[in-house]
Amino acid sequence: MDFSHSERVQGLRERLLRFMRDEIVPAEPVYAAQLAGGSDWRAWRQPAVMETLKAKAREAGLWNLFLPEAEFGPGLSNVEYAPLAEIMGHSFIAPEVFNCNAPDTGNMEVLVRYGTPAQRERWLQPLLDGRIRSAFCMTEPDVASSDATNMRATARLEGDEVVLDGRKWWSTGIGHPHCRFAIFMGMGVPDAPPHQRHTMVICPLDAPGVRVERMLPVFHDYDEPSGHGEVSFTNVRLPADHIVLGSGRGFEIAQGRLGPGRIHHCMRAIGAAERALSLLCARASSRTAFGKPLAELGGNADVVADLRIAIEQARLLTLKAAWLIDTEGVKAAMSEISQIKVVAPMVAQQAADAAMQVHGGAGVSDDFPLAALYAYARVLRLADGPDEVHRALVAKLEFKAQAKARA
Ligand SMILES: Cc1cc2nc3c(=O)[nH]c(=O)nc-3n(C[C@H](O)[C@H](O)[C@H](O)COP(=O)(O)OP(=O)(O)OC[C@H]3O[C@@H](n4cnc5c(N)ncnc54)[C@H](O)[C@@H]3O)c2cc1C
Numbered sequence: 001m002d003f004s005h006s007e008r009v010q011g012l013r014e015r016l017l018r019f020m021r022d023e024i025v026p027a028e029p030v031y032a033a034q035l036a037g038g039s040d041w042r043a044w045r046q047p048a049v050m051e052t053l054k055a056k057a058r059e060a061g062l063w064n065l066f067l068p069e070a071e072f073g074p075g076l077s078n079v080e081y082a083p084l085a086e087i088m089g090h091s092f093i094a095p096e097v098f099n100c101n102a103p104d105t106g107n108m109e110v111l112v113r114y115g116t117p118a119q120r121e122r123w124l125q126p127l128l129d130g131r132i133r134s135a136f137c138m139t140e141p142d143v144a145s146s147d148a149t150n151m152r153a154t155a156r157l158e159g160d161e162v163v164l165d166g167r168k169w170w171s172t173g174i175g176h177p178h179c180r181f182a183i184f185m186g187m188g189v190p191d192a193p194p195h196q197r198h199t200m201v202i203c204p205l206d207a208p209g210v211r212v213e214r215m216l217p218v219f220h221d222y223d224e225p226s227g228h229g230e231v232s233f234t235n236v237r238l239p240a241d242h243i244v245l246g247s248g249r250g251f252e253i254a255q256g257r258l259g260p261g262r263i264h265h266c267m268r269a270i271g272a273a274e275r276a277l278s279l280l281c282a283r284a285s286s287r288t289a290f291g292k293p294l295a296e297l298g299g300n301a302d303v304v305a306d307l308r309i310a311i312e313q314a315r316l317l318t319l320k321a322a323w324l325i326d327t328e329g330v331k332a333a334m335s336e337i338s339q340i341k342v343v344a345p346m347v348a349q350q351a352a353d354a355a356m357q358v359h360g361g362a363g364v365s366d367d368f369p370l371a372a373l374y375a376y377a378r379v380l381r382l383a384d385g386p387d388e389v390h391r392a393l394v395a396k397l398e399f400k401a402q403a404k405a406r407a
Contacts, residue, residue, distance in 0.1 A: 003319045009080045016062055016087050016098075024091050027053055028369075031093050035224050041175040041215045044225040053097040054130050064128060066100045068260050069112060072128060078260055078322035082267045086315070089271020092372065099128070103136040103172055106261050107183055110200070114245045114253055123181055123202055135182040137168040137203075137231060146389050148185075148254070149194040153233065155186035155201050155243075162188075162201055162243055164209070164236040170383070175215050175227025180205060184233065189248035198250035202242045209236035219375040260325060262337050265384045266318050266344035272373050273311050273344075273351040279368060280304065280355035294358055303354050307347075314340070314347045335397040338390035345384070348377035 005013060027049050034047035057063055064073035065084055076084070088094040095101035104127055111124035126132040143150040153166020164184055173179055181204045188199030203210060211234070215227040222228075245253055281304060284295035294300055317340045324333035352374035356363030363370050381387050 001320065001323050003079060003316075003323070005083060006080060008074070009076070009083065012062070012065070012074065012076075013083055013087065015060060016084055019057065019060060019062060020087060020090060020094065023053055023056060024094050024097060028091060028093060037224070039215070039217075039222060041212075041222065041224070041227050041229075044175055044177055044227070046177050046225060050093065050096060053093075054099070057097050057099075058130070062098050063130075064099050064108075066105050066261065066264060067108065067112065072112065077326045078263070079319060079326055082263075082319055082322045085264055085267035086271040086274070089268030090275045092369070092376070095268065099130045100264075102261075102264065104134050105264060107134045107136060109261050110183060110244060110253055116241070118241065119202060119244070126180070131178070132180040133173055133176045133178045133226075135171045135174040135179055135229070136185075137171045137174075137182045138185045139168060139170045141167055141169045141230065146386050148251070149197075151185060151187060151198055153184070153186040155184065155188045155199040155247075157188065157240060157247055158237075160240050161237050162199070162240050164201060164203060164233040164238070167213075167230070167232050169216060169228075169230040171229045171231050172223075172383075173226045174205070174212055174229035174231060175222070176225050182231070183244070185250050185254075186233075188243075188250070192248050195251040196248045199247045200244040200250045200253050201238065202244060203233070203236060203238060207236050207238060209234045218379055221372075221375065255330070260330075262325070262330065263318060263321050263340060265380055266314075266321075266340045269344040269348040269377060269380060270311060270315050270318060272376060273307070273314070273348040276348070276351035276355040276370060276373050277304070277307050277311065279370065280307070280351070280358045283355075284358050300358065303358075307351050307354060310347045310350060314343050317343055335394050338393045338397075341384055341390045342387050342394075345377050345380035346387075349374060349381070352377055 030049045031047045034049055036043045036045055065076060066081060067073050068075060068077060088098060088100060108124060108127050111120055115124055127134060138148065139145040140151055140153060143152055153168065156163045164186055166186055171182060174182060181202055184201045184203045185198050187197050189197050211232045213230045213232055215222050215229055218228065284300055285293055287294050289297060321333050321336035321340045324336055352370050356370045356374060359368055359370060362368055
C-alpha cells in the first residue's frame with residue numbers, strides 16, 4: 001500500500017491549507033456573527049460570508065473535490081481525497097465552502113450514478129454549482145432506523161404518479177434556506193424481499209403535502225442554518241419520473257450512495273481530532289499552574305502521546321479502507337469501512353474531551369470550538385450508523401473469514 005501524496009495531491013493540499021489559513025479560519029467568527037441565532041428556523045439565513053468563500057473556493061479550483069468522476073472536478077481517488085477531507089475537518093464551515101458537505105455529497109453521488117438526464121439537469125447541476133442544497137430523508141421516528149429495512153413510510157406508484165406518505169426525522173440540511181429537495185426513501189414494493197422493497201424519490205420541498213414540523217436540537221444546538229428536521233409527507237403526489245432508478249431499487253442505490261462517500265466522515269473526523277490536539281498543546285504549553293506549564297503536570301504528557309498514537313492509527317486505518325475501496329471496491333473493504341467508522345469518531349471524541357479538560361472552564365464554553373467538536377464527534381457515533389451496527393458487521397465478516405480459513 002502506498003499512501004504517499006501524488007504531486008497533484010501535494011499541490012491541492014498546499015492550496016487547501018493556504019485557503020484554510022487565509023480565508024476560512026478568519027471567517028469563522030464572521031460566519032457565527034451572521035447567523036440569525038434563533039430557534040425559529042424559518043428566520044434562518046445563509047451567512048453572506050459563506051457565499052463569498054464559496055465563490056473564492058470555486059475560483060481557486062477547490063471545488064467538488066469529493067467526486068471521483070473527472071467530469072465534475074479533479075477526479076480524485078479515495079486515497080487522494082482523504083488528506084484533503086481531513087484538512088476540511090478542521091473547520092465546521094469548510095466542507096460547504098468547497099461544496100464537499102454532507103448530505104449534498106451523497107445526493108450528488110446518487111444523481112451522478114443513477115439520475116436520468118432530466119433529473120441531472122434539474123437537480124444535480126444546481127447542486128454541483130452550489131446554488132441549492134438538499135436533504136436525505138430515511139430515518140423515521142417510529143421505527144429503529146439503524147435497521148433500514150424497518151422503514152415504514154411509503155412511496156406507492158399510482159398510474160403515472162408516485163405518492164409519498166410517512167414521517168421522517170433527523171433530516172439534516174432541511175432547514176437550510178437554500179434547501180430545495182430531499183431524497184425520500186419509502187416502501188414501494190411491499191411484497192418484495194426486504195432489500196428490494198424501498199424506493200428513492202426526489203421530492204421538491206415545495207410539493208403540496210411536505211411539511212417541516214420542527215427542527216431537532218443536538219446537544220441544545222440547532223446546527224443553524226442547516227438544521228435537522230422532522231418532516232411529514234402527507235399524500236405527496238409527484239410525477240413517477242421523480243423516482244430514482246426504479247421502484248424497489250432504494251437499497252441498491254444506497255450501496256452506491258455510500259460507496260466512495262462512505263468514509264468522508266471518518267476523514268473529516270481525523271481532522272477534527274487534529275484540531276483538538278493542536279488546541280490542547282497550545283493551551284498546555286502557554287498556561288501555568290502550581291509553578292509549571294500544564295503540559296508538565298500530572299499525566300498530561302501521556303494524554304498528548306496517547307492521542308498522537310490514536311490519531312496516527314486512525315489515519316492509517318482510514319487510508320487502508322480508502323485504498324481498498326480504490327483498488328478492490330466497496331465490497332472488499334466492508335470490514336475496514338466499518339472498523340474505521342467505529343474508530344475515527346471515537347478518537348475525535350477522545351481528543352475533544354481531553355482538550356476540553358486541559359482548557360478547564362474555557363473548554364466547555366463557546367470561546368473555543370472544543371464543545372462543538374465534542375458534540376460533532378459524539379453525534380457521528382449515531383448519525384453515520386451506530387457503533388454497534390458497525391461492530392456487528394466487523395464480527396460477522398470475521399467469523400465468516402475464520403470459518404473459511406478453517407474449512
Ligand atoms: C445529528 C444527526 C444527523 C442525522 N442525519 C440524518 C440524515 O440526514 N438523514 C437520515 O435519514 N438520518 C439521519 N440521522 C439518523 C441516523 O442515521 C440514525 O439516528 C441512526 O441510523 C440510528 O437510528 P435510530 O436513531 O432509529 O436508532 P435505533 O435504530 O433505535 O437504535 C438505537 C440504538 O440501538 C442499539 N443498536 C442498534 N442496532 C444494534 C446492533 N446490531 N447491535 C447492538 N446494538 C444495536 C444502538 O445502541 C443504537 O444506537 C441523523 C442522526 C443524527 C443524530
